[in-house]
Amino acid sequence: MTRHFLADDDLTPAEQAEVLALAAALKADPFGAKPLDGPVTVAMIFDKPTLRTQASFAAGIAELGGHPMLIDGALAGIGKRESVADVARVLGRQAGQIVWRTYGQDAIEEMAAYSGVPVVNALTDEFHPCQLLADLLTISEHKGELAGLKVVFLGDAACNMGNSWALAGASAGMHVVLSGPDGYQPSDAMVERARAIAAGTGGSVSIEGDPSAAVAGADVVITDTWVSMGKEDEAAARLAELAPYQLNAALLAGAKPDAIVMHCLPAYRGKEITAEVLDGPQSVIWDEAENRRHAQKAVLTWLHERR
Numbered sequence: 331m332t333r334h335f336l337a338d339d340d341l342t343p344a345e346q347a348e349v350l351a352l353a354a355a356l357k358a359d360p361f362g363a364k365p366l367d368g369p370v371t372v373a374m375i376f377d378k379p380t381l382r383t384q385a386s387f388a389a390g391i392a393e394l395g396g397h398p399m400l401i402d403g404a405l406a407g408i409g410k411r412e413s414v415a416d417v418a419r420v421l422g423r424q425a426g427q428i429v430w431r432t433y434g435q436d437a438i439e440e441m442a443a444y445s446g447v448p449v450v451n452a453l454t455d456e457f458h459p460c461q462l463l464a465d466l467l468t469i470s471e472h473k474g475e476l477a478g479l480k481v482v483f484l485g486d487a488a489c490n491m492g493n494s495w496a497l498a499g500a501s502a503g504m505h506v507v508l509s510g511p512d513g514y515q516p517s518d519a520m521v522e523r524a525r526a527i528a529a530g531t532g533g534s535v536s537i538e539g540d541p542s543a544a545v546a547g548a549d550v551v552i553t554d555t556w557v558s559m560g561k562e563d564e565a566a567a568r569l570a571e572l573a574p575y576q577l578n579a580a581l582l583a584g585a586k587p588d589a590i591v592m593h594c595l596p597a598y599r600g601k602e603i604t605a606e607v608l609d610g611p612q613s614v615i616w617d618e619a620e621n622r623r624h625a626q627k628a629v630l631t632w633l634h635e636r637r
Contacts, residue, residue, distance in 0.1 A: 332442075332445075332446065332447065332448055333448060333636045334449045334450070335449075335451060335633060336438055336439060336442060336449065337451065337456075337457045338457060338462055339497045339523070340459070343503070345632075346463075346498070346501045348632070349463060349625075349628045349629060349632050350463065350466055350470065352628040353621070354471075354624075356628055357467075357621070357624040360393055361393060363394065364395030365394055365395070365630075365631045365634050366391065366394040366395045366397075366426070366630070366631075366634060367395035368396070369395055370397070371396065371397045371399050371424065371425045372391045372396050372397070372425060372427045372630065373399045373401055373428045374388065374398055374400050374430075375403050375406065375408070375429065375430045375431065376401075376431045377404070377432040377433060378453065380431055381596070382595060383431050383452050383460075386626055387452065387626055389623050390623045390626050390627040390630065391630065393623075394627055396426070399424075403431075408437075409437060414440040414441055414444070415443075415444040417441070418445040418446075419445070421447075422445040422446040425447060426637070427450065427630060427637075428445055428448070428450070429450045429452045430449065430450070430452060431452035431453045431454075432453075433454065448634070448636075456490055457490050457493055457494050458490045458491055458594065460626050460629065461491065461494065461594045462491075462495065462497075463629065464618055464619075464621040464622045464624075464625040465498075465552070465618060465621075466498060467621045467624060468592065468617050468621050469590070469592075471617065472617075473549060473550070473590070476502040476504055477502060477504065477531070477532060477533070478503065478505070478532075479504050479505065479550060480505045480507065480549050480550070481495065481499050481504050481505065481507070481548070481549065481552065482544050482545050482548040482550070482551050483495045483506070483507070483509065483552045484509050484545070484551065484552065485553050485554060485556055485575045485577075486510055486514045486556055486558070486568070487510035487514055487515050488513075488514050488516050489558055491554045492515075493516055493520050496508060496535050497523065499524075499533065499535070500527040500533045500535055501527050503531040503532045503533040505534045506524070506533065506535045507536050507538050507544045508536070508538070509537075509538045509539065509544035510539070510572070510575060511574075512539070513571070514571070515537050516537075521535055541581060542584055546584050547584075549585075549586055549589055549590070551585050551589055552593065553575070554594055555596065555597070555598060556568045556572045556598075556601060556602050557569070569601060576601070576602060577593075577603040578603075579604065582612065590612055591603075591608070591612045591613045591615065592613075592615060593608065593613075593618075594618070595615065
């Protein structure tokens with residue numbers, strides 16, 4: 331059966347650890363493995379604005395010996411000009427894998443159902459699983475063992491990053507705290523889904539409305555933009571409601587002295603995070619951005635070997 335990576339829990343905890351170990355090995359020897367030599371074509375579709383995703387996948391596919399085939403989502407008109415299922419059937423005959431950055435989770439699930447080749451979620455409104463693998467790789471580089479660490483996600487905890495942190499953090503045996511005001515917290519169903527994973531890994535997932543209480547004793551503090559793609563018309567309300575969750579020096583002081591700061595970018599200094607923190611000594615954000623390439627190379631390799 332063809333394996334896909336559509337949500338963080340498509341990998342079991344053991345598989346997640348295996349992919350992270352592979353990512354570390356590929357980072358240590360970037361040109362040592364060519365599993366996509368041939369080259370195998372990987373179709374990359376982008377329906378949303380992109381910098382890190384396109385750059386890291388294109389570079390990573392090339393380093394693996396493959397060919398990154400860029401498809402303009404607007405020109406393809408997927409779901410409008412022709413159905414997702416028909417596009418999947420076409421691309422499955424042209425490419426060895428499909429990477430898609432899009433809106434609805436239902437669309438990427440349909441792509442996977444009809445493609446016949448592995449499909450990778452490069453971001454949807456509900457999940458950002460490739461970013462989480464990069465985040466976990468970055469944390470392991472700076473902290474060593476993942477299990478048992480306290481990780482705090484601040485701000486709009488109902489966003490795709492909040493959902494992915496709940497699932498991936500639980501899979502890694504971490505203690506994940508999601509901190510946002512009412513209306514900005516993950517659904518009960520998502521929390522229960524993550525807690526079911528945590529029950530088997532020794533991790534935990536909790537909701538904390540008070541940002542100071544959430545950050546207390548944290549090993550890792552994470553935030554993301556407060557106005558995600560598609561939420562621009564809510565910008566004023568979001569900035570006002572989320573202001574107490576800004577990742578600034580005063581709030582960070584409540585975490586452990588050696589806590590690290592993460593942000594998946596793009597970042598808006600002075601809004602969800604201050605310049606002092608983003609550009610400060612506890613920030614590992616640029617390592618995190620680089621690690622998208624290494625983590626995604628590991629996912630592509632892992633799926634290719636199981637196709």
